Amino acid sequence: QVQLVQSGAEVKKPGASVRVSCKSSGYTFTSYAIHWVRQAPGQGLEWMAWISPGNGNTKYSQKFQGRVSITRDTSATTTYMELSRLTSEDTAVYFCARVGFGEPMGYWGQGTLVAVSS
Amino acid sequence: EIVLTQSPGTLSLSPGERAILSCRASQSVSSSSLAWYQHKPGQAPSLLIYGASSRATGIPDRFSGSGSGTDFTLTISRLEPEDFAVYYCQQYGYSPWTFGQGTKVEIK
Numbered sequence: 001q002v003q004l005v006q007s008g009a010e011v012k013k014p015g016a017s018v019r020v021s022c023k024s025s026g027y028t029f030t031s032y033a034i035h036w037v038r039q040a041p042g043q044g045l046e047w048m049a050w051i052s053p054g055n056g057n058t059k060y061s062q063k064f065q066g067r068v069s070i071t072r073d074t075s076a077t078t079t080y081m082e083l084s085r086l087t088s089e090d091t092a093v094y095f096c097a098r099v100g101f102g103e104p105m106g107y108w109g110q111g112t113l114v115a116v117s118s
Numbered sequence: 119e120i121v122l123t124q125s126p127g128t129l130s131l132s133p134g135e136r137a138i139l140s141c142r143a144s145q146s147v148s149s150s151s152l153a154w155y156q157h158k159p160g161q162a163p164s165l166l167i168y169g170a171s172s173r174a175t176g177i178p179d180r181f182s183g184s185g186s187g188t189d190f191t192l193t194i195s196r197l198e199p200e201d202f203a204v205y206y207c208q209q210y211g212y213s214p215w216t217f218g219q220g221t222k223v224e225i226k
Contacts, residue, residue, distance in 0.1 A: 045163065045206055045217040061214045095162055104153035104210050108162035
């Protein structure tokens, strides 16, 4: 069965960076894109970026351009989202989701809480 | 960027009642690229509807989607206790992908 398992919660200080991982299993890793979405406390869902694990192509939301980097390790079937220059406004739950061509987000990771506090 | 506006913000209903949720886009969205998700606290969102009107695998038929162009609707015909949650529409046809701000369906 398709599973996306994310790394555990993180607490970071302002200005630091955080890396969240998303391990995929149960399907051909290189055949589906991985998207990243976040939800800040009391807010809605916000799309951040995606990566095509097959060729490493990426696309970032303009809001996060220059601060976010999505990478993948095909041998580990794992995708990574790194967000730098953190502020308190980056406190959120971060989700990864699997997406097929022309499809919406059918499978999601369990979410990773990133808390930014001095 | 396509802005999706959902209404109402909150819907207070009783189990067994019908819920009608609206999603309006700032410009025309391909019907094949409009989805609805259910989101419960502490869980990941789950896909309900894709292509504006197709139910995802395992989704009961009390959930239905309709609409085209800039106006889309999610209807829950008879609310079950497990349906009280936040619902988001999303367009996935144009980059950047965007979500509506959500409609909370709460128990009256």
